[in-house]
Amino acid sequence: FKTKQEEYEKFKEDAEQKHKLLQGDLEASKKDCSSIKEQLETSKKECSNTKEQLETSNKECSNAKEQLEASKKSCSNTKDQLEASKKECSIAKEQLETSKKECSNTKEQLETSKKECSNTKEQLETSKKECSNTKEQLETSKKECSN
Numbered sequence: 848f849k850t851k852q853e854e855y856e857k858f859k860e861d862a863e864q865k866h867k868l869l870q871g872d873l874e875a876s877k878k879d880c881s882s883i884k885e886q887l888e889t890s891k892k893e894c895s896n897t898k899e900q901l902e903t904s905n906k907e908c909s910n911a912k913e914q915l916e917a918s919k920k921s922c923s924n925t926k927d928q929l930e931a932s933k934k935e936c937s938i939a940k941e942q943l944e945t946s947k948k949e950c951s952n953t954k955e956q957l958e959t960s961k962k963e964c965s966n967t968k969e970q971l972e973t974s975k976k977e978c979s980n981t982k983e984q985l986e987t988s989k990k991e992c993s994n
Contacts, residue, residue: 876992883988887981890974897967897974904960904967911953911960918953922946 925946 880988883985890978890981894974897971901967904964908960908964911957915953
């Protein structure tokens with residue numbers, strides 16, 4: 848009878864130790880979950896900021912397009928003036944060269960704006976990936992917690 852009682856006591860003691868270890872693991876997992884939730888909130892804020900940056904960049908692109916259209920109209924008007932002013936050919940040529948420089952500068956501004964838009968889109972994709980990774984980490988942590 849003593850042997851079974853001793854085995855029972857040993858089993859009970861082992862079970863209590865395992866229970867304490869599991870409680871410690873549970874607390875650590877809860878802290879990890881909390882940290883991941885904080886990271887998720889931070890990532891959401893970063894995503895929101897990136898979206899705002901994207902909107903700003905889109906507005907800049909739109910403004911650049913308007914400037915380009917205005918410049919194209921200016922170029923068209925300059926060409927019309929050139930045709931109407933054959934007697935003043937040298938003056939019209941100077942105006943045309945000025946207009947071409949304006950068009951070139953506007954195109955460069957548009958290309959710069961396009962690059963900014965592209966960079967913002969890349970930042971948005973990176974942020975989305977970070978958000979997705981955080982969500983995956985959260986799901987993994989939830990699974991670990993439930994296990």
